[in-house]
Amino acid sequence: MRNAALKHAQDRATPAVDAADALTHVELTWIEKKIEHWIRFGEPVAERILDRRHRIVSFRPGDIFAFVRWASNDFGTIASRIDVVRAVVPGEPYQTLPFVRPGGEILLRLDSWPKIQRALQAIDAVEAIELDPVDVAPDHWRHVHSRLTVGHEPRAYTRAQHDAWLLRRRAQP
Template structure:
């Protein structure tokens, strides 16, 4: 199993490269519990997540003709020794719960995240199955179930 490396040092965390150049390239974390941050320069930084934590990674880029890429990924950081899927700018990779591209679909995911936050719930703490459900339904342009407090209570009971 390969581990993520930062400045030649092995890390047991999942590392995500972020870049922010206004209106050109915007890679950002929408939600998740960042446990370490390394500023590389004015435009770039690397953030780390502990294994088991869930985070949302938004990537957008444009050129003089308009948007080139619009993508949102919701990922669970995996512990050492567990299988993972690779993802650009995420080292070593993670358990991809949701992977959507195209601005209209990305907007639907962002609206679903906003709805979860309106319930005063942390999107990083909700049932991973909900993100998979959202991924499947949005990717085929179908309506999806809205996450509820009852669903969250059931998830917390299953988890404990």
């Protein structure tokens, strides 16, 4: 009897996930000046509003998105992070990430607001050359991660780089 009650409590605590659900789900929270999670770029294919402060957005396998998390208390910022993530195909290995189910391939991961601001500037620079950041070569986000992690300026993404990426992607089987 006790095991059945424990199993029932675990089932209620763990949201049911459809085995056929190939989407990557990101939980977003917005409590003004306390907890702010948002998507900087990426095209969710679904959105579920849980309440006025919480929602879940979902991405298809292979989609790339930027997830920003920030939190503060009475003394200032206590956590800030940006992750550029590629949603994975079911069965593909992935890295776990808070608020992202099941996880994804992390292309860029930065902590501290000064580094996040520089990453946001790199995203703005991509948009300035009229490209959608989701279409950028994943290697560029890895490059931005590596350079900013060690305090160096990342190289700008160019149209020529993008054209080369598109040719390389077409040539892959």
